[in-house]
Amino acid sequence: MASVLVVEDDQFVRSALIRHLTDASHTVRSVGTALEALREVAHLRFDVVILDLGLPDLDGAEALKMLRGVTDVPVIIATARDDEAEIVRLLNDGADDYLTKPFSVEHLSARMAAVLRRARSGAGEAPPSREIRVGGLAIDPLRRQAALDGNALDLTRREFDLLAFLAGRPGVVVSRRELLAEVWQQSYGDDQTIDVHLSWLRRKLGETAARPRYLHTLRGVGVKLEPPREQHLEARP
Numbered sequence: 001m002a003s004v005l006v007v008e009d010d011q012f013v014r015s016a017l018i019r020h021l022t023d024a025s026h027t028v029r030s031v032g033t034a035l036e037a038l039r040e041v042a043h044l045r046f047d048v049v050i051l052d053l054g055l056p057d058l059d060g061a062e063a064l065k066m067l068r069g070v071t072d073v074p075v076i077i078a079t080a081r082d083d084e085a086e087i088v089r090l091l092n093d094g095a096d097d098y099l100t101k102p103f104s105v106e107h108l109s110a111r112m113a114a115v116l117r118r119a120r121s122g123a124g125e126a127p128p129s130r131e132i133r134v135g136g137l138a139i140d141p142l143r144r145q146a147a148l149d150g151n152a153l154d155l156t157r158r159e160f161d162l163l164a165f166l167a168g169r170p171g172v173v174v175s176r177r178e179l180l181a182e183v184w185q186q187s188y189g190d191d192q193t194i195d196v197h198l199s200w201l202r203r204k205l206g207e208t209a210a211r212p213r214y215l216h217t218l219r220g221v222g223v224k225l226e227p228p229r230e231q232h233l234e235a236r237p
Contacts, residue, residue: 002047002116006030007037007063008078009056013101017050020105032056034063041071048115050108051095053079061090068094072157074115078103084192091193092200094157118185132167135227137205137214139167148205158183159201166215166225175222198223 004021008014009032021028029044031037034055041049049067053060064075077090077098087098096115099108132139136149141164146153155163161183166174176194184193198215207213213228 001025001027002112003027003045004029004112005037005040005044005046005049005073007034007049007055007060008032008052009054010052013052016105017108020108024109034058034060034066037063038066038070041067041073046073047119048112049073049075050078050112051075053077053081061086061093064090064093064095068157074119076108076111076115088193088196092156092158092196132164134167134170134225135214137163137167139164153204155201155204158197159204162197163201163225166223169225171224171226173218173222173224178222 001024004026006014006017006021006028008017008030011032014030014032018028018030029040029046031040032055034057037049037051040046051060051064051067055063058066060077060079064077067073067075074096075094077095078101079098080101081087082100090098096118097111099111132141137146138148139146144160146155146160146163153163162179165179165183179194198217199209202208202212202215205214207215209217214225215223216226217223
């Protein structure tokens, strides 16, 4: 079973979550503020964090960013907010999943099981040991570092995963379904999440969808990463 940290200031909701998770044989610790949550993850190891957004000391979105600065533990957002733009922003900031309140204990259990499967599956797969090079891109999967033309790229965790996955298949068109399965470890999801990450990645690679260099979208098919066309031309005899 899993070790779970519940970050929730509503005592009623908090007690219900603790009772349900404990009944399911999980080990549960709970706190009511963001600062307490940060102290917990700094000193203890958890398998998953359930994070409320409406915390009394710090907005949950800011708490998520701070958590991501110290740990890669999977985070499920539990929120009464259903604004799509905010949900996409939370996923971009490192949330692994989200639930909109009110939700059933069965729904929470299913989401937790999926997140834990993805985390354990990823932990069991050793990343490629060799540096990946595509044109001026250099990607080190072990150190999780990437550079373009010798300049380090400041990438989020998901941006790096997306870039490394595509760079490992240069010139191959990858469908959105495959990206969801392999990068997000989800069998379903919102294409907008992928589009947002591709847009941010393009910006950091110094290109746009209208004028691509490395990332090329084939409408209705998928996306591929390949060296810029000028490098293809230079390579010809």
